[in-house]
Amino acid sequence: MAFSKQILVFLVLVGIFNLCNAQGLKLGFYKKTCPTAEAIVKKETASIMAVAPTLAAPILRMHFHDCFVRGCDASILLNSTTNNQAEKDSFPNLSLRGYGSIDRVKSAVEKKCPGVVSCADILALVARDAVSFLNGASWPVPLGRRDGNVSNSTEALFNLPPPFFNITQLKASFASKGLNAKDLVVLSGGHTIGTSHCSSFTNRLYNFTGVGDSDPSLDSNYVARLKTRCSATDTTTLVEMDPGSFKTFDTEYYTLVAKRRGLFTSDAALLADSETRAYVTSHATPQGSKDFLKDFAKSMVKMGKIGVLTGSQGEIRKTCGFIN
Numbered sequence: 128m129a130f131s132k133q134i135l136v137f138l139v140l141v142g143i144f145n146l147c148n149a150q151g152l153k154l155g156f157y158k159k160t161c162p163t164a165e166a167i168v169k170k171e172t173a174s175i176m177a178v179a180p181t182l183a184a185p186i187l188r189m190h191f192h193d194c195f196v197r198g199c200d201a202s203i204l205l206n207s208t209t210n211n212q213a214e215k216d217s218f219p220n221l222s223l224r225g226y227g228s229i230d231r232v233k234s235a236v237e238k239k240c241p242g243v244v245s246c247a248d249i250l251a252l253v254a255r256d257a258v259s260f261l262n263g264a265s266w267p268v269p270l271g272r273r274d275g276n277v278s279n280s281t282e283a284l285f286n287l288p289p290p291f292f293n294i295t296q297l298k299a300s301f302a303s304k305g306l307n308a309k310d311l312v313v314l315s316g317g318h319t320i321g322t323s324h325c326s327s328f329t330n331r332l333y334n335f336t337g338v339g340d341s342d343p344s345l346d347s348n349y350v351a352r353l354k355t356r357c358s359a360t361d362t363t364t365l366v367e368m369d370p371g372s373f374k375t376f377d378t379e380y381y382t383l384v385a386k387r388r389g390l391f392t393s394d395a396a397l398l399a400d401s402e403t404r405a406y407v408t409s410h411a412t413p414q415g416s417k418d419f420l421k422d423f424a425k426s427m428v429k430m431g432k433i434g435v436l437t438g439s440q441g442e443i444r445k446t447c448g449f450i451n
Contacts, residue, residue, distance in 0.1 A: 151437025156248075156270035161240035168249060171232045172256040180374055183257035184321025185224040190254035191314070191430065192220055193247070195304060196286045198434020200275030201246035204229060204447040207280075217283035222324060226448070229253060233447050246447035247272035251431050261320060263376025266424035268431060273441030276450040290327050290391035294399040304433050306426070312403040313426040316410075316419060318394065319380035320373055322365040325357030328390045333359040344395045346387040366390065378416045385411040 157164040176183060193203035196214055204226065207213040214220055229246070232253055236244045248270045259265040288300040301311045331342035332354055341350045356366055367373040368390055369380050380389075384407050389395050397403040410419050442451055 152269035152271045152432060152435060154267055154269050157240075157244060161236070161243045163239060164236055164244050165252060167236050167239060168232055168252040169256050171235050172228075172253050173260060175228045175231065176257055176260040179228075180261065181321070182225045182228055183261050183263075183376075184317075184373075185222075186228065186250075186257050187254050187317055188321070189223050189225060189229075190250050191317070192223065192283070192287055193250060194430050194433045195288075195300075196283050197275055197277065198436070199247050199251060199272055199431055200434070200436050200441060201250055201272075201444070201447060202275045202278040204246055204250065205278035205450065206448040211278070212280040213278040214280055214283045215278075217280035219283055219287045219289065230447055237445070242443055242445060245272050245274045245441075245443050247274050247435070249447075255427070258320075258376055261374060261376045263320075264420040264423040264427070266427050269428070271435075271437050273436035273438070274444045274447075274450075275436060275441050288393065290323075290393050291330070292393050292396065294396040294403065297393055297396055298400070304430075306430065306433075308400065308402045309406065309422070310426040310429060312397055312406045313419070313422045314430065315394065315397060316378070316380050316423060318368045318389075318391075319378070320376055321368050322373060323368055323390055325361040325364045325366060328353075328392075329357055329359055329361065331392060332357065342392070342395070344387060344398070345389075349388045378410050378413070378419050381407045381411040381415065381419075 189203055190199070192214070193199055193201060196202060203214050203220065203223075205213045205215070207216045215223065215226070229250055233244075233246055233249050236249065248268075251268050251270075251272065255266055255268050286300075288297055292300065297311055298308055301307065306314075331345050332350055333339065333341065335342040341347070353366065357364055369377075369383060372379045383389055384394050384397055387395065387398075389397070397407050409415055445451055
C-alpha cells in the first residue's frame with residue numbers, strides 16, 4: 128500500500144512539473160524573434176514529403192519517442208559520442224528514419240534566424256506538417272521548447288512502451304507521462320501510416336507462448352497471410368501497418384484492430400480495456416474519421432508538452448546532432 132502511495136505521489140509531482148514548464152510554451156512564440164520560422168518549416172517539410180511521403184510515419188514516431196524520454200527536448204536527435212551511447216542508437220530507435228530531414232529544416236531556419244529556433248520545436252512542427260501533408264490531422268503547436276543536452280540509450284529502453292506491452296502496461300506507461308487511456312488509443316491511431324519490421328511481431332506468428340504457437344488474439348487468416356511475408360527469423364522485411372492505406376492518415380487502423388488484425392500485441396491490447404475498446408469500435412467506420420482527427424490533434428498537443436524545457440533551461444542547439 129505504501130509503495131502504491133509513493134507511485135501516486137510521484138505521478139502527481141511529474142504532472143505538476145510538466146504543467147509548470149508547459150506553461151512556458153505559447154502559440155506564435157517566434158513572432159518577434161523569427162516571424163517566418165513556421166512558414167520555413169512548412170515549406171521545407173512539404174518539399175521533403177513531396178519526394179518521400181513515407182517519412183511522415185517515422186518522423187511522427189520520432190517525435191513520440193523524443194517526448195517519452197526526458198520530455199520533448201530533442202534528445203532523440205543527439206549523436207552518440209565515444210563516451211556515451213545516445214537515444215537514437217538504443218534498440219527501440221534503430222528503425223527510425225528522417226534525421227537528415229530534420230537537419231535540412233533546421234539548416235533552413237538557421238540561415239534566416241541563427242540560434243533562435245530550437246531543434247525540439249522544429250521536430251514538433253515537422254511532425255505536424257508531415258501528418259497534415261498526408262491529409263491527416265493538423266494541430267496548433269505551442270512553441271518555446273529548449274533543447275536538452277543529455278541523451279542516454281538506457282533511458283530509451285526504460286521509457287518507451289514496446290510493441291509487446293499489454294493494456295495494463297500501456298496505460299501505466301502513458302500515465303507516467305501525464306496521458307490517459309483516451310490519449311493511448313488515439314495516439315495508437317498513428318499506426319494508420321507507416322511500416323514495421325517483421326521482427327516486431329513474428330513472436331505472435333510463430334512462438335507466442337514458447338511452444339511454437341500463434342497469438343490467439345490475432346485473426347488466424349491474417350496469421351497465415353503474414354507468414355507468407357515473414358519467416359520466424361526475418362529481421363529485414365517491412366510490412367505495412369495499415370495495408371492498402373499506409374500512406375493515408377485515416378481510421379482504417381481501427382477497422383483492422385476491430386477485426387483482430389493489428390500487427391502488434393499493443394494494438395490487440397486496445398480491445399482488452401472497455402474504454403479503449405469502445406473507441407476502437409466506434410471509430411472503425413468512415414463516420415468516425417472526423418472525430419478521430421480532432422482527438423488526435425488534442426492528444427498531440429498534450430503529448431508535445433511532456434517534460435519540456437523552457438525559459439533559460441537547456442539551450443538552442445546550432446546543429447541538432449550536437450550540443451553547443
